[in-house]
Amino acid sequence: MKGVGGDPGFPVVRDVDRVRRLLALPDVRPAMLDKLAGATVAMVGMGGLGCGSAPYLAAAGVGRLVLIDPGRVAATDLGRQILYGAADLGGLKVDVAAGRLAQQRPTLSIVRHPVALTADNAAALLQGADVVVDGLDDGSTRDVLNAWAVGGGAPVVFGGALGYEGQVTVVPPGGRPCLACLFGSVADASAECSVEGVLGPLVGVVGSLQAGEALKWILGVGHALMGRLWLVDLFTGAMRVVAIPARRGCPVCGAAEAL
Numbered sequence: 223m224k225g226v227g228g229d230p231g232f233p234v235v236r237d238v239d240r241v242r243r244l245l246a247l248p249d250v251r252p253a254m255l256d257k258l259a260g261a262t263v264a265m266v267g268m269g270g271l272g273c274g275s276a277p278y279l280a281a282a283g284v285g286r287l288v289l290i291d292p293g294r295v296a297a298t299d300l301g302r303q304i305l306y307g308a309a310d311l312g313g314l315k316v317d318v319a320a321g322r323l324a325q326q327r328p329t330l331s332i333v334r335h336p337v338a339l340t341a342d343n344a345a346a347l348l349q350g351a352d353v354v355v356d357g358l359d360d361g362s363t364r365d366v367l368n369a370w371a372v373g374g375g376a377p378v379v380f381g382g383a384l385g386y387e388g389q390v391t392v393v394p395p396g397g398r399p400c401l402a403c404l405f406g407s408v409a410d411a412s413a414e415c416s417v418e419g420v421l422g423p424l425v426g427v428v429g430s431l432q433a434g435e436a437l438k439w440i441l442g443v444g445h446a447l448m449g450r451l452w453l454v455d456l457f458t459g460a461m462r463v464v465a466i467p468a469r470r471g472c473p474v475c476g477a478a479e480a481l
């Protein structure tokens with residue numbers, strides 16, 4: 223646990239001053255800051271998407287971030303995972319990210335889990351999360367996260383970035399439509415950026431949108447990307463949103479189908 227309380231070496235910045243521009247939005251009221259301060263967001267994966275979303279969640283005043291990632295910083299991460307630098311090579315991502323985020327906002331509470339999410343530990347790791355942000359790069363673990371969302375834990379903001387193309391959708395608690403409605407088994411549909419490549423800023427674009435969806439859910443404002451898939455192609459500059467129909471007989475969420 224890091225970052226609770228102020229560092230006497232830092233100028234004291236009140237959280238309410240940090241979020242003046244957020245409060246200036248017409249549908250955000252001061253009382254909503256308590257929702258942010260009381261919220262826990264679980265970050266599953268602290269690669270490019272996690273690096274793109276966690277700083278905005280910290281900056282906005284989310285009370286607690288749970289960082290879950292077994293990985294260590296590698297040279298091949300530095301081209302797009304902007305919480306990490308050359309001096310961090312070999313360090314645990316959750317430790318390095320926690321240090322950076324605590325510098326960013328000393329009042330942020332951070333929990334670090336340097337482990338991989340599995341079907342066996344998902345319930346324990348994600349317990350108490352108000353929102354989960356997917357920063358995974360492998361399909362089999364996304365299947366675990368999708369199943370957990372369908373089980374009703376909390377909304378999961380899924381994101382993907384490969385090549386020049388990014389995707390974001392939100393699976394609601396209770397999970398219908400779920401990610402498998404869209405892709406079938408996510409493990410079967412996934413390719414890896416280590417093979418296919420990825421344009422670095424794409425993970426920032428997708429991660430930022432995921433942070434936006436998480437903040438909207440916590441604040442209770444806007445229209446969540448539930449039942450919809452946001453698509454961006456940085457190669458052409460095209461963006462669009464398509465509807466995701468709940469799939470009849472979906473092997474993951476189909477049991478909740480209305481009869």
Ligand SMILES: [Zn+2]
Nearest residue numbers: 400403472475
């Ligand atoms: Zn489904």
